[in-house]
Structure formats: structure tokens, C-alpha cells
Amino acid sequence: xxxxxxxxxxxxxxxxxxxxxxxxxxxxxxxxxxxxxxxxxxxxxxxxxxxxxxxxxxxxxxxxxxxxxxxxxxxxxxxxxxxxxxxxxxxxxxxxxxxxxxxxxxxxxxxxxxxxxxxxxxxxxxxxxxxxxxxxxxxxxxxxxxxxxxxxxxxxxxxxxxxxxxxxxxxxxxxxxxxxxxxxxxxxxxxxxxxxxxxx
Amino acid sequence: xxxxxxxxxxxxxxxxxxxxxxxxxxxxxxxxxxxxxxxxxxxxxxxxxxxxxxxxxxxxxxxxxxxxxxxxxxxxxxxxxxxxxxxxxxxxxxxxxxxxxxxxxxxxxxxxxxxxxxxxxxxxxxxxxxxxxxxxxxxxxxxxxxxxxxxxxxxxxxxxxxxxxxxxxxxxxxxxxxxxxxxxxxxxxxxxxxxxxxxxxxxxxxxxxxxxxxxxxxxxxxxxxxxxxxxxxxxxxxxxxxxxxxxxxxxxxxxxxxxxxxxxxxxxxxxxxxxxxxxxxxxxxxxxxxxxxxxxxxxxxxxxxxxxxxxxxxxxxxxxxxxxxxxxxxxxxxxxxxxxxxxxxxxxxxxxxxxxxxxxxxxxxxxxxxxxxxxxxxxxxxxxxxxxxxxxxxxxxxxxxxxxxxxxxxxxxxxxxxxxxxxxxxxxxxxxxxxxxxxxxxxxxxxxxxxxxxxxxxxxxxxxxxxxxxxxxxxxxxxxxxxxxxxxxxxxxxxxxxxxxxxxxxxxxxxxxxxxxxxxxxxxxxxxxxxxxxxxxxxxxxxxxxxxxxxxxxxxxxxxxxxxxxxxxxxxxxxxxxxxxxxxxxxxxxxxxxxxxxxxxxxxxxxxxxxxxxxxxxxxxxxxxxxxxxxxxxxxxxxxxxxxxxxxxxxxxxxxxxxxxxxxxxxxxxxxxxxxxxxxxxxxxxxxxxxxxxxxxxxxxxxxxxxxxxxxxxxxxxxxxxxxxxxxxxxxxxxxxxxxxxx
Numbered sequence: 001x002x003x004x005x006x007x008x009x010x011x012x013x014x015x016x017x018x019x020x021x022x023x024x025x026x027x028x029x030x031x032x033x034x035x036x037x038x039x040x041x042x043x044x045x046x047x048x049x050x051x052x053x054x055x056x057x058x059x060x061x062x063x064x065x066x067x068x069x070x071x072x073x074x075x076x077x078x079x080x081x082x083x084x085x086x087x088x089x090x091x092x093x094x095x096x097x098x099x100x101x102x103x104x105x106x107x108x109x110x111x112x113x114x115x116x117x118x119x120x121x122x123x124x125x126x127x128x129x130x131x132x133x134x135x136x137x138x139x140x141x142x143x144x145x146x147x148x149x150x151x152x153x154x155x156x157x158x159x160x161x162x163x164x165x166x167x168x169x170x171x172x173x174x175x176x177x178x179x180x181x182x183x184x185x186x187x188x189x190x191x192x193x194x195x196x197x198x199x200x
Numbered sequence: 201x202x203x204x205x206x207x208x209x210x211x212x213x214x215x216x217x218x219x220x221x222x223x224x225x226x227x228x229x230x231x232x233x234x235x236x237x238x239x240x241x242x243x244x245x246x247x248x249x250x251x252x253x254x255x256x257x258x259x260x261x262x263x264x265x266x267x268x269x270x271x272x273x274x275x276x277x278x279x280x281x282x283x284x285x286x287x288x289x290x291x292x293x294x295x296x297x298x299x300x301x302x303x304x305x306x307x308x309x310x311x312x313x314x315x316x317x318x319x320x321x322x323x324x325x326x327x328x329x330x331x332x333x334x335x336x337x338x339x340x341x342x343x344x345x346x347x348x349x350x351x352x353x354x355x356x357x358x359x360x361x362x363x364x365x366x367x368x369x370x371x372x373x374x375x376x377x378x379x380x381x382x383x384x385x386x387x388x389x390x391x392x393x394x395x396x397x398x399x400x401x402x403x404x405x406x407x408x409x410x411x412x413x414x415x416x417x418x419x420x421x422x423x424x425x426x427x428x429x430x431x432x433x434x435x436x437x438x439x440x441x442x443x444x445x446x447x448x449x450x451x452x453x454x455x456x457x458x459x460x461x462x463x464x465x466x467x468x469x470x471x472x473x474x475x476x477x478x479x480x481x482x483x484x485x486x487x488x489x490x491x492x493x494x495x496x497x498x499x500x501x502x503x504x505x506x507x508x509x510x511x512x513x514x515x516x517x518x519x520x521x522x523x524x525x526x527x528x529x530x531x532x533x534x535x536x537x538x539x540x541x542x543x544x545x546x547x548x549x550x551x552x553x554x555x556x557x558x559x560x561x562x563x564x565x566x567x568x569x570x571x572x573x574x575x576x577x578x579x580x581x582x583x584x585x586x587x588x589x590x591x592x593x594x595x596x597x598x599x600x601x602x603x604x605x606x607x608x609x610x611x612x613x614x615x616x617x618x619x620x621x622x623x624x625x626x627x628x629x630x631x632x633x634x635x636x637x638x639x640x641x642x643x644x645x646x647x648x649x650x651x652x653x654x655x656x657x658x659x660x661x662x663x664x665x666x667x668x669x670x671x672x673x674x675x676x677x678x679x680x681x682x683x684x685x686x687x688x689x690x691x692x693x694x695x696x697x698x699x700x701x702x703x704x705x706x707x708x709x710x711x712x713x714x715x716x717x718x719x720x721x722x723x724x725x726x727x728x729x730x731x732x733x734x735x736x737x738x739x740x741x742x743x744x745x746x747x748x749x750x751x752x753x754x755x756x757x758x759x760x761x762x763x764x765x766x767x768x769x770x771x772x773x774x775x776x777x778x779x780x781x782x783x784x785x786x787x788x789x790x791x792x793x794x795x796x797x798x799x800x801x802x803x804x805x806x807x808x809x810x811x812x813x814x815x816x817x818x819x820x821x822x823x824x825x826x827x828x829x830x831x832x833x834x835x836x837x838x839x840x841x842x843x844x845x846x847x848x849x850x851x852x853x854x855x856x857x858x859x860x861x862x863x864x865x866x867x868x869x870x871x872x873x874x875x876x877x878x879x880x881x882x883x884x885x886x887x888x889x890x891x892x893x894x895x896x897x898x899x900x901x902x903x904x905x906x907x908x909x910x911x912x913x914x915x916x917x918x919x920x921x922x923x924x925x926x927x928x929x930x931x932x933x934x935x936x937x938x939x940x941x942x943x
Contacts, residue, residue, distance in 0.1 A: 033263040040256055048247040057742070062251050066258070073259055137241055156235065157242035162209065174206075181205035184231045187238075192230070 023081050030077055040069060043087050046158060047094050053157050054098050054149055056142060064101060068094040084167045091154065091168045099146055140190045148183035155180055208232075249909055694892045695873050695920065695932065703899050705868040709937050710861035712829070712903065712914035714764045717857075721759050722746070724766070729799045730757055747773060750799065753847065763912050764835070764905065765857035768801065772849040788813050788821035792840035795848055796825075801838070802855060808838065819844025829858045831901040833914055856914060864941035869899050872918045872934040880939075885930035893925040901936050908943035915942060 028035035047068055052061035071093050072079075079089060141152055147169065154165045162180070166173045212235055717724060721744035725732055729750060736747035743760030748770075755770040789810050796802045807828040814822045820843045827836035838853035867875075873896075875881060883889055898921040903914040916936040923929055935942055 033260050036263060037256060037260055040259060044252060044255070045244065045246055048252075049244040052245045052247075053242055058248070062247065062255075065247065066255050069255060069259055070262065073262060137237065141238075152238060153242065156238040157244070159239070177209045178205040181208050181231070184208075184234055188230055188234050191234070 019083060019085065022086055026076070026079065026081060026086055036073065036076070039086060043090050044069070046087065047090050050091065050153055050158055051094050051098060053138070053153050054142065055101075056138060060101070064094060064097045067097045071097070085164065088164060088167045091158075092170070095146075095150055095168070102146075137191065140187055143190065144183060144186055147179060148186060151176060151179045152183050152187065694877050695890060695894060695896055695922070703869045706866035706901065706916075706936060708863045709866040709901075709916045710829070710858075711864050711916070711937065711941070711943075712833070712856065712858045713860045713862060714762075714857040714912060714914070715860055716761050716763065717766065721761065724761065725757060725759055728768075728801055730755070730770075732757070743767070751795070751848070755851075762854070764914075765855045767854045768851065769853075770848070770851040772847070786821075786842070786846035788823045788840070788842050788846075791842060791846065791848070792823040792825070792838070795840065795851075796838060796853070801853060802827075807833075807858070811837070820849070827856060827858075829903065831903055831916060833858070833903040835905060858914075864937040866916070866937050867935075869918060869920075872936065873920070876920075876932060876934055881932050881934040883930055883932045885924075885928060887928045888924045888926055888930075890922060890924055890930045890932065894922050894930070896920050896922040898922075902933075904933075906943050913943045 025035050025039055029039050044065065048061060048065045051064045051068070052058065055061050055064065068090060072090055079086075141149055144152070150169060151165060154160045154168060155162075160168075162173050162176045166176045169176065169179075171179070208231060211229070211232060215232055215236070216239070719727060722732055722737065725744070725746065725748060730748035731750070732746035732748050733754075736745075738745050740758075743758050745756065745758050748755055748757040750770075754773040756773055758767075758769040760767045793808070793810075796808070797804055802808050802825075807830060808825045809828050811824040811826050813824075816822070820841055823840045823842075825838040825840075827833045833856050836854065836856040838851070838855065840848060841850040843849045872881075898919075900919045900921070901916050902919050903916055906913045906915050918932075918934045918936050920932040920934070921929070922932070
């Protein structure tokens with residue numbers, strides 16, 4: 001996940017050197033738009049991916065990503081470096097934005113952006129089943145409670161460690177483990193027990 | 201629960217950290233298996249490049265309005281820890297200079313007291329005498345308060361020779377500071393007049409003296425001219441007419457003597473009395489420190505004499521000559537010429553920086569808005585297209601979808617189209633008055649006939665490999681397309697068309713480039729004859745949701761404009777009571793077609809073809825249509841459901857807008873098979889891959905969605921269906937247009 005400017009992408013957990021470099025970048029971003037641009041380039045893909053997977057709609061995801069970075073820009077002067085990756089702060093802003101958006105606009109369950117998953121050409125059954133399985137899985141994830149969605153997407157979509165997720169969600173690492181287990185159990189129940197998926 | 205969660209987490213870590221992840225179906229634990237599937241399915245999704253660039257431009261433009269841009273050098277901004285010895289050295293130097301300045305002031309005050317006591321009358325009536333500037337090259341602090349007329353007193357503080365001259369009321373005052381006593385890293389650079397504004401300042405500038413501020417940022421120690429010019433914060437009365445060009449030099453350096461934002465500057469500041477009466481001709485060039493008549497600064501040998509002068513403010517200072525000196529080592533600095541402002545320069549930096557940033561960040565937006573002009577052969581503007589596409593002369597698909605009702609179509613004289621209401625999306629696109637106009641080149645030649653004028657010009661030979669078929673098909677092909685789960689065909693496989701049934705050469709083939717409609721969602725619904733109830737409208741992530749009325753029924757409508765066209769769902773709000781008698785037999789396909797065309801959800805002859813009508817146990821019927829233009833467009837379909845009484849209860853349509861269709865040269869099926877032999881093409885096979893003994897049993901052209909950088913395209917591909925020698929079915933997909941035209 002390298003950006004166009006060649007800056008190093010997100011690799012978590014970051015090494016102390018990476019954290020130090022990021023700290024300098026964040027400090028510089030308070031007075032230097034070029035540095036803020038570098039932060040944007042570094043994290044926009046990951047934040048978009050996270051948001052899109054949560055909301056499943058391109059337009060809405062773009063709105064929320066835009067809101068996330070605008071908020072980050074407005075508050076960067078108050079950002080306090082505590083040795084945690086800057087992305088954790090961005091993920092938190094994005095999560096709050098998603099939650100706030102859905103409080104205003106209740107989600108329609110089971111909807112899927114078919115721009116991303118167009119109906120397949122009637123063909124091999126396995127192909128159709130795979131696509132349906134993916135759509136069902138995403139729909140089931142999005143039907144989970146907010147914190148469970150968040151932990152699943154951060155753990156498997158963004159491939160973050162429990163420690164980093166704990167910082168983002170402002171919980172203990174143990175709480176994140178328990179939450180992840182609960183979320184997977186609920187998701188499995190939803191997918192298998194309720195037979196959402198035709199193949200399972 | 202906690203123990204279970206910990207155990208699961210350990211197992212998950214082991215699983216994910218393993219060198220090779222097992223397949224999901226090889227893992228027994230259902231939660232672990234689900235975890236692996238989630239990891240596979242939740243692949244990263246990249247944002248639209250346009251959105252990415254646009255948001256960045258927005259943010260950078262907003263940056264200057266949100267973040268106070270302070271001219272702090274990059275090295276300071278990074279808060280690099282200062283070494284202990286460096287801080288001690290600075291402290292020592294600060295104390296030394298402050299002490300020297302204080303003693304100098306005290307001595308000067310004593311001298312002034314004596315002067316006013318003994319010679320005050322003489323001093324007051326003394327005519328103004330131009331000062332002959334004398335260089336003070338030595339490592340010496342010379343404090344020359346106003347009124348000094350006698351030989352200066354000399355003291356030595358911490359090894360620094362300080363000359364405290366007698367006071368004279370109308371002389372410039374100079375002080376030289378030995379560089380050894382100051383922190384070289386914080387030395388204030390010489391302010392050289394750079395801006396035209398400053399250079400043009402003349403003694404005619406008679407604006408009242410204004411307290412001005414200047415942020416002085418230190419230059420590196422290696423600066424060749426580490427001199428200071430420090431001026432009092434309050435200026436004397438306006439200069440007389442004889443003020444010379446020295447004033448010009450001063451005007452470029454108008455600033456506050458001791459800027460608190462740069463504390464280091466204070467270490468070199470020598471307090472100078474303010475409100476000093478100033479002779480009209482007395483302003484002295486800072487490079488030529490003046491001394492009172494008869495007094496010459498005593499040169500003190502030094503290896504590195506770096507004089508810093510303290511002079512009074514020349515009378516020509518006006519706010520408009522303020523100058524902010526910014527460090528040259530920061531990329532965010534603003535050119536000096538843009539700094540002229542009547543406000544204190546510390547705050548003047550922000551709006552100037554804003555302009556600089558805005559200029560920088562607006563560049564990409566401007567670039568994308570440049571309209572592209574096209575061939576003058578067609579007067580009808582088509583909808584704004586991305587610049588990449590707009591550069592290519594386009595043609596409407598009127599040749600193929602002959603009744604495509606649009607303004608463009610009316611300009612096709614040879615097209616045998618039947619005038620009919622256009623789909624609103626097409627109309628809006630064609631008549632949009634606001635966007636950049638792209639004039640399309642239109643072909644009137646039916647498909648299959650070569651038309652040189654309609655052929656897209658050959659794109660740049662440097663088409664990125666990633667945009668060419670079939671290498672990135674798994675990336676570029678939209679999920680769900682026939683290319684989504686195929687593998688590149690092994691080269692050397694020779695496939696043959698059976699006998700003489702080779703399909704005709706397709707000639708020119710359209711490549712569809714859908715465009716978003718210009719109408720808002722509600723207007724779009726109204727244009728479909730679906731009238732929204734006023735208080736039922738909401739925006740959700742699924743699109744615009746509203747209760748609409750149509751054909752004496754109420755439906756919950758969900759509409760979304762899509763990059764491929766539009767998506768609309770209707771669900772009847774009130775179910776028909778089950779007790780109603782069964783309606784007589786009705787034609788679901790015909791009713792569906794009538795509904796879709798009556799509401800202009802599809803245009804007449806829009807390539808809608810019936811796929812199937814299925815009946816359910818409860819008596820309802822489902823009619824499914826696909827779109828052909830004239831070859832099937834994968835993903836474009838309409839599913840209409842009627843209940844047993846023949847009432848439309850549900851509609852789900854996702855329709856591809858084929859109004860814009862650049863033409864590309866197609867290749868024959870035989871040529872496509874040849875490219876298979878060369879290793880091109882993708883194959884999907886249930887078991888064995890095709891080989892030279894395989895047989896092709898059918899050839900079809902399909903349109904599949906391809907995610908190009910500038911949006912979705914629908915490109916034609918051949919689908920060769922066949923069976924291997926062992927009877928296993930397969931399909932081979934090969935592009936049906938020349939490779940250079942692939943997105």
C-alpha cells in the first residue's frame with residue numbers, strides 16, 4: 001500500500017523509527033501543508049477502504065472519508081502525539097463519522113452497491129455462489145452492532161493487530177479480543193444458522 | 201468467555217502468522233474458517249482517483265484557512281532537541297549581551313544626564329549635521345544613544361568592548377556586536393530590499409509612523425551577511441526632502457526591533473531610546489553605521505568581524521513597506537513581493553500564504569475542468585466526459601441502438617431512428633448547458649461497416665500495460681463479470697472454429713462509456729412518472745428513498761444514479777389482500793415491458809430483451825430482461841414481479857447508459873482465436889483447461905464492465921464456448937477490439 005508519492009504505506013505495528021518519522025510528519029503538518037498532504041497520501045486509501053467496507057456505498061464512503069480528513073485538518077493543532085500511529089486517530093474519526101451518519105440515516109439492511117458487485121453473467125454455479133457469498137457476508141457484517149463491525153473490519157479488512165485496534169477503539173486489548181470473538185460468533189450464527197448463504 | 205476469547209485469539213494469531221495460510225475449507229474451527237474468509241473477502245478497496253485528487257486539493261485549499269501558517273523554519277517545527285551545551289551557550293550569550301546592553305544604557309543615561317545638565321542648551325539648538333558614517337568593523341558593541349556628542353565611554357564586559365558615546369540629539373545610532381557574543385544560529389539576516397514595493401519607497405511616503413512588526417527568522421550560520429538591522433518601534437517625524445536613497449534601503453527593512461516570536465533576536469538587540477528627534481538628512485545606511493562627529497568607533501581586531509548595526513528608524517517608514525522575511529529553507533515560504541500589506545507582518549503572512557497554497561492546489565482542479573474541443577463536424581454537445589475520454593472523438597451509439605432518443609441522435613440523418621421520448625438521463629446529458637462541452641464525432645454508419653471517420657484515433661502507444669487486456673483482468677474487470685474468475689490462457693493453445701461457421705467480422709464496435717445523469721434523484725424520479733410524496737423522502741446509503749405513486753399504486757422507491765447508469769427498486773407499499781380472487785391469466789412479460797417503457801425507465805428499442813418469465817407457487821410471476829446493444833451487456837437487467845392479480849409488486853432495474861459510445865476497430869473471431877494461440881485470453885473451465893484438441897461450439901460477443909481510471913467502460917469481448925476432448929466445458933474470453941483500444 002504505497003502511495004503515489006512513494007511514501008511508505010501503513011505497516012502496523014509500526015517500528016519506533018516509523019513512529020518517529022510519523023511524529024515529525026505530524027508536527028510538520030501543523031504548519032506545513034505539504035506535510036499534511038503527505039499524511040493524506042499515506043492514509044487515504046486505508047481509510048477509504050475501511051469506510052467503504054462499512055457503509056457499502058461509494059458515494060457515502062466518499063462523503064465520510066472527506067468528512068474524516070476535514071475534521072482531522074481542523075483539529076490537527078490539537079492532536080497530541082502519544083506514541084500511537086496517526087492512523088489510529090483517523091480511524092477513530094472515521095468510525096465516529098460512520099456512526100453519526102447512520103444515526104441520522106438508518107441503514108437499509110442488506111443493500112449492496114451493485115456497482116461493486118454487478119450481477120454476474122449466468123454461468124458457472126460456483127461463480128454465482130461465490131459472489132452471493134461475498135455479498136451475504138458483507139451484508140451480515142454490516143448488520144452487526146457498530147463496535148462489532150468495527151473490530152471485524154479493522155482486524156480482517158485493515159489487518160491491524162489487537163493492540164492497534166485497542167488504541168483506535170479506546171479499549172483494552174483484552175476487551176478487543178473478547179469483542180472480536182463475540183463479533184465472529186454473531187457473524188457465524190447469522191451466516192450459518194440463519195442460512196443466509198446458500199452454500200453453507 | 202475471556203478464556204475462550206484468549207484461546208481463540210492465540211489460535212488466530214498462529215494461523216495468520218503462519219508462513220502459508222491454509223485454505224479456509226481446511227480449517228475445522230468454524231470461527232477460524234470464518235476469519236480466513238473474512239480476510240480474503242474484505243480486500244482493500246481503493247478510492248476513485250478523481251475523488252482522491254479532488255479531496256486532496258480541497259484539503260490543501262482549506263489548509264490555509266484552518267491552520268495558522270506561521271513562518272517557522274522546518275527544523276524548528278520538528279522540535280529537534282537542542283543539545284545541552286547549545287542551550288548553555290545561548291544562555292551565556294544572552295546574559296552577556298543583555299548585561300552589556302544594560303551597562304551601555306546606564307553609561308549612556310549618565311552621559312545624557314551630564315549632557316542635559318551641562319550642555320543642554322547647546323544640544324538643543326545644534327543644527328543638524330549629516331553624519332559621516334564610519335565603519336565599525338571591530339568586535340565591539342557601540343551604543344550610541346541620541347544626543348551623544350562627546351567621546352564615548354568604553355567599557356569591557358565579558359571581553360566585549362563597549363563604546364558608549366556621548367549623546368547627541370539628532371544622530372543615528374549604531375552598535376556593533378561581536379559575533380562571538382551572539383549565537384550565530386540565531387543571527388538575524390541582513391534585510392536586503394527585494395520587493396519592488398520596498399524598493400520604490402521614497403521619502404515622499406509621509407504616512408504617520410506606525411508601529412510595525414516583522415518576523416525575522418534566522419538564517420543558517422553560514423550566511424554570508426549576518427548583520428542585523430534593528431529599528432525602534434516608534435518612529436520620529438517624517439523625513440525632510442533631503443532624505444537620500446538610504447531611506448530606500450531602510451524601507452525594505454522596516455520591522456520590529458525585538459520580535460517576541462523569535463526570542464533569539466533579542467539577544468542581539470540593543471535598547472535604543474525611542475521618539476528620538478531625527479534630523480531630516482540623518483538616516484544612515486545600516487551598512488554604514490554612523491558615529492557622532494568626531495567619534496570613530498575604535499576598531500578592535502577580530503578574526504570574524506560581523507558588525508550588527510542598530511539605527512533609528514528613518515522617517516520614510518510606512519506600513520506598506522512592511523516586509524516579512526521568511527527563511528529560504530522552507531518550502532512553505534511565500535515570496536517577499538506578495539507580503540506587502542498594511543497589517544503587521546506577523547499576521548500578514550497568513551493571507552499571503554493562503555494565496556500561495558490556493559494557487560498551488562487549484563492547479564489540478566483547473567486542469568480537469570478544461571473543456572476539450574473536438575471535431576467541428578457535429579454541433580450537438582454531448583455530456584461532459586472525463587478529459588481522457590474527451591480527447592478521443594466519440595460517436596453516439598445511434599448507429600447501433602438506432603432509436604436512442606437524444607439530441608445527438610437527431611443529428612444523425614441516416615439513422616433510422618424513430619423519434620421517441622428519450623430517457624431522461626440521455627437527454628440531460630446531451631443538453632447540459634453548464635459543463636464543459638465535448639463535441640462528439642458521430643457516425644451514421646451501421647455497425648459492421650468500416651467508417652474511417654468514426655474510428656477513434658489510435659491512442660498513445662504508451663498505453664499502460666496495466667490497462668491492457670488481459671494482464672490485469674482480475675483487477676480491472678468488475679467483480680461479477682465473466683472475466684472475474686478466469687485465468688490467463690496458456691500460450692500455444694490452438695483453438696479452431698468449426699468448419700465454415702466463422703462469425704462475420706464485426707467491423708467497428710462501440711465501447712460504452714456511461715455517464716451520470718445531471719438531474720437530481722427526485723427530478724429523475726419525477727421524470728419517470730414516479731411522483732414522490734413530499735414528506736416521505738430520505739437519503740440513505742442505498743440512495744434516495746421515497747414513497748412514490750404510479751399507476752394508482754404506491755411504492756417505496758429507492759433510486760441511485762450510478763456510474764453505469766441508474767439503479768431503481770420499487771416495492772409496493774400495501775400488499776394486495778390474499779382474499780382477492782385470482783386474476784385472469786396475464787402476460788407478465790408484456791405488462792412489464794409496458795410499464796418500463798411507459799415510465800421511460802427504458803427507451804423504446806433500448807435493447808431490452810426478455811430472458812425469462814418464471815411463475816411462483818403463490819401465483820406471482822417474475823419477468824427478467826437483459827439489455828443488448830446489440831450484444832448483451834453484462835449486468836444490465838430488469839426484474840419485474842407481479843402478484844397473482846397482475847399488480848406490479850416489485851421492480852429491480854439496473855440499467856446501463858449506452859448513450860455515449862466511442863467506436864473502436866473490432867477484430868474478427870478468427871483473429872481473436874489467433875490471439876488465444878499467442879497466449880492472450882482468459883479461460884474459465886470447470887475441470888480441464890482447453891487444449892489443441894478442444895472444440896469451439898459457440899461464439900458470442902458480450903459487453904463487460906471494466907473499471908478504467910476515468911470510470912466504468914463497457915468493452916466487447918468474444919466468448920468462445922467449447923468442450924475439451926474429455927467433454928469438459930470451458931469458455932474463453934478474448935477482447936473483440938484491438939488491444940490498443942482497451943481500457
